[in-house]
Amino acid sequence: MSEQNSRGGDDAYEHHGGFPVYEPVKAGPNFGRFVDVFRRLQDLAVSTHAPDDVVDQAIAQAEALGDLLEPYKVGEGKSPAGFNVDIPGRGSLLLPPWTIEKFDADGVRERGHFRRYHLGGNGAVHGGTIPLLFDDLFGMVIHASGRPIARTGYLHVNYRKITPLWDELVVEGRVDSVDGRKAFCSAELRDLDGTVLADSEALMIELLPGQP
Numbered sequence: 518m519s520e521q522n523s524r525g526g527d528d529a530y531e532h533h534g535g536f537p538v539y540e541p542v543k544a545g546p547n548f549g550r551f552v553d554v555f556r557r558l559q560d561l562a563v564s565t566h567a568p569d570d571v572v573d574q575a576i577a578q579a580e581a582l583g584d585l586l587e588p589y590k591v592g593e594g595k596s597p598a599g600f601n602v603d604i605p606g607r608g609s610l611l612l613p614p615w616t617i618e619k620f621d622a623d624g625v626r627e628r629g630h631f632r633r634y635h636l637g638g639n640g641a642v643h644g645g646t647i648p649l650l651f652d653d654l655f656g657m658v659i660h661a662s663g664r665p666i667a668r669t670g671y672l673h674v675n676y677r678k679i680t681p682l683w684d685e686l687v688v689e690g691r692v693d694s695v696d697g698r699k700a701f702c703s704a705e706l707r708d709l710d711g712t713v714l715a716d717s718e719a720l721m722i723e724l725l726p727g728q729p
């Protein structure tokens with residue numbers, strides 16, 4: 518099917534700027550557990566104070582695990598990490614473990630929580646993690662709106678309240694207006710009482726053919 522872009526082109530290459538056309542990478546049945554166990558290790562790596570001999574054993578076991586996985590390294594777009602919408606955080610350890618609830622032209626909503634790995638100071642989520650959540654959401658908002666691939670021009674975040682670890686939260690965003698290549702987007706992060714913890718505005722700029 519041809520894809521119409523905002524410049525009136527219907528060329529699938531233009532729709533993707535300078536990006537290759539990625540295909541979904543199907544994960545095996547164990548991949549969700551694989552991601553979960555690494556999330557647990559991320560939490561433990563930043564929340565333990567083990568005796569040095571235990572640290573030494575952990576290093577040996579982690580190196581053995583690295584040796585097991587190393588032969589299976591693949592290039593960008595070839596791993597199921599980041600491409601599986603059924604797995605929290607799309608199966609990417611970079612992303613917080615949030616699940617997509619709504620994905621359509623009106624916007625995208627995700628639900629999830631932050632973990633110990635995402636700790637900033639005094640029990641609150643790290644202030645750098647929240648723009649990550651919004652930035653990824655805006656990428657999905659563009660995808661869901663059917664617009665050509667875009668990169669973030671700017672991302673503004675207002676931190677309204679302390680964002681807690683572990684509590685279930687909801688983030689929702691949408692395209693508010695479009696001006697040529699520019700899509701102006703907004704989103705809010707809320708707790709389950711509806712209190713806004715942070716909100717964000719971003720400019721997502723459609724890539725020209727060949728732009729990386």
Ligand SMILES: CCCCCCCCCCCCCCCC(=O)SCCNC(=O)CCNC(=O)[C@H](O)C(C)(C)COP(=O)(O)OP(=O)(O)OC[C@H]1O[C@@H](n2cnc3c(N)ncnc32)[C@H](O)[C@@H]1OP(=O)(O)O
Binds near residue numbers: 541602656667670699
């Ligand atoms: C298969 C299953 C999939 C599942 C579903 C997956 C969905 C998939 C999710 C992906 C989720 C990841 C999403 C991450 C998204 C990033 O985080 S991208 C990484 C961060 N962003 C970047 O690295 C961008 C770096 N910047 C650039 O590359 C270039 O600046 C850009 C964006 C290509 C634009 O450059 P350019 O083409 O030269 O454009 P330029 O003429 O400068 O600007 C165009 C217009 O925008 C305006 N503009 C540009 N910058 C700004 C600014 N900062 N402020 C205001 N106006 C600006 C200009 O004034 C101009 O306006 P007009 O004159 O047209 O009115």
